[in-house]
Amino acid sequence: MKHKRPILGIDLGTTHSAVAYLGASGHVTFVPNTDGELLTPSCILFDDRGEVTVGKRALDAYVETPSHVSQAFKRHMGASRWSFAAGGKTFGPVELSAILLRHLTEGARRIVGDIGGAVISVPAYFGDRERTATLEAARVAELDVVDLINEPTAAALASAFDAYLEAGGEPSDLSKLAVASTAPAINVVCDLGGGTFDVTAIRIEGEKFDILGTGGERLGGRDFDDCIVDLLTRHLFDCNGPDPHYDLHAKARMRVAAEKAKHTLSIKLETDVDASHPEIKPMRLTRKAFEEASDSLLARAKGIVEDLMRDIDLSWHRVEDLLLVGGASRMPMFRGMMAGVSGKIPNTRLQPDLIVAQGAAVYGAVLGVRKIASRKMAKADLDNVDEPFTLADGDDLSTLEELAAASGSNADETMFDSSFVAAANNVKLTDVTSQSLGAIVRSPKEYRKVNSIIVPRNTPLPARRSKIFGTKRNGQRRVCIPITEGDSRDANSCVEIGRCVIDALPPNLPKGTPVRVTFQYDRAGIVRVEAEDMTTHTRAVTVVERYAQKTSSNLTELAQAVSKLSLV
Secondary structure, eight states: OOOOOOOEEEEOOSSEEEEEEEOTTSOEEEOOOTTSOSOEEOEEEEOTTSEEEESHHHHHTTTTOGGGEEEOGGGGTTOSSOOEEETTEEEOHHHHHHHHHHHHHHHHHHHHOSOOOEEEEEOTTOOHHHHHHHHHHHHHTTOOEEEEEEHHHHHHHHHHHHHHHHTTOBTTBOTTTTTTTTSOSEEEEEEEOSSOEEEEEEEEETTEEEEEEEEEESOOHHHHHHHHHHHHHHHHHHTTOOOGGGOHHHHHHHHHHHHHHHHHHTTSSEEEEOOSSTTSOOEEEEHHHHHHHTHHHHHHHHHHHHHHHHHTTOOGGGOOEEEEESGGGGSHHHHHHHHHHHSSOOBOOSOTTTHHHHHHHHHHHHHHHHHHHHHHHHHHHHHTOOSOOOOOTTOOHHHHHHHHHHHTSGGGOOSSOHHHHHHHTTOEEEOBOSSOEEEEEEETTTTEEEEEEEEOTTOBSSEEEEEEEEOSSTTOOOEEEEEEEOSOSBGGGSEEEEEEEEOOOOTTOOTTOEEEEEEEEOTTSOEEEEEEETTTOOEEEEEESOOOSSOHHHHHHHHHHHHHSEEO
């Protein structure tokens, strides 16, 4: 019997999260939460009894106890100074995300049993710190992350898989045409969620998925909600009502009313918005007034799309499908703007709130098959060894024995048919750099430190790029090169993710001695930086896997603390 340990696809969203997996039949199954719903509000309530409630009940409590409810913490991933205080404790984005992940995975385990890990989606524009924070949150939640996947890429994968099924493909047999055989050649995916906006161009050829470029920023449905809140605040002032800025309960009521109004205006031309005060009449809001109030946000989204198309030199006539995903993409103004920019009818066929989890689940199944295949290869390698191992001091033979035993166990057997396994091993997904990588150097012309970009954003991975710099003074014995992430020339606007240092240079080297800095960036996001003094060929190499914000001991302590929380 085949052992079923599905890999979850988790859309860890700003406002809502979803969980799915690919079952033995080859169909994607969404995992309902304890309320029987497929979407779980990314909302956490800390009550006075020390209990922690996640999801709809936490969201429902927001109006009554706003100071006890945390939401939209995803927008602060990677920020070391942001925190939420409740019950005498302080929680950062990593801990809050870990609590949400623990809730989602515990619910999934109650339904599907043991799991083989998870693929977690992240915004494509997320840099190293945000991705690191996501991985740390998973570790605190004691969840094995098989990989991270960019949200638009997951959506494109889900759309391609769905197109294959719509064309009559057999979900458990992908051997003939692989996942993407019937998908358009080039897709542009625009993902406007609750807190983030991503746009990604992707070329699909058979089982090959090549990311051509990506862009985005922190812009989402909550920002459009804020526009309605501002209108509502103005309405209160016009009616001589109280100032809501210093009343947490009033602000919470206004935000809930604003989100409801935004949803209504996606299907109606006008609505009444509760003024959140018993003596003030509701505000009549038309779709036109809402669109006028938020036109600057729409212009930002349009600029992001146009910038990407220009950066990768892609014209709209080459694009065969424009896929809109994310809950906020339902807004008519957004759909109209995208139709106007592209000259195409947007593809909104799939559920915009669930498509990312769906794609993450498909990718998880593909990676799970590959993981098992690699273990079997390891076992075959061990079986083919005729000579005894020569072990160095400190090596443990049992490690090799355990590897061979694990590789042959039933736990490694996949739930899928052999045809699916063969096709999954052929699926190839290549990515690009979502952020530029560079080095902080001193500019002799500007008399200041600047960020010199070495690997530009949207460079296909793997990548290797070099630049030559010069030492700044005579007799310099040491070169320290801060490694940065960011597109700005202003060094203060970039994030330092590591350093590469050349020590003990020969004495008496003249000012301007050339130093070549080479970046190697692999598909897994690991950055290898080499600095070489080109006069003496003295070299230094550093590897930046992830610029972890917390130490291993910190993460262990956090994991223990989160595991002790009483989740309801």
